[in-house]
Amino acid sequence: MNDCFDEPIENATLPCMCITNDLEKYNAQVELPGVKKEDIELEVMDNGLCIRGKKGENKISGCWMLNHQINKGSVKANYESGLLEIEMPFKKPLKGGRKVKIQ
Secondary structure, eight states: OOOSOOOOTOOOOOOOEEEEEEEEEEEEEEEOOTGGGGGEEEEEEETEEEEEETTTTTEEEEEOOOOBBBBBGOOOEEEEEEEEEEEESSSSSOOOOOOOOOO
């Protein structure tokens, strides 16, 4: 991702992330056990996000592309007990699709 952080981190560990969505937003949970809140950087772009962190000498870094554009100005993040939770509303909410009967 070109827009993510100025310099790549070498020898960094990719954090474990779970991303789900509904028709209005993505919800992401990132496991960062033992990382201090002040040692976490979160950057969001129109269609992706990057996370950097450090735990002592260990570096953590990851970038993910998203299928739907997000409203960067409305992203919320909360960090507690080693879990970073990120709520990323879509720029345009998705509309319900048409269910197809499988034969």
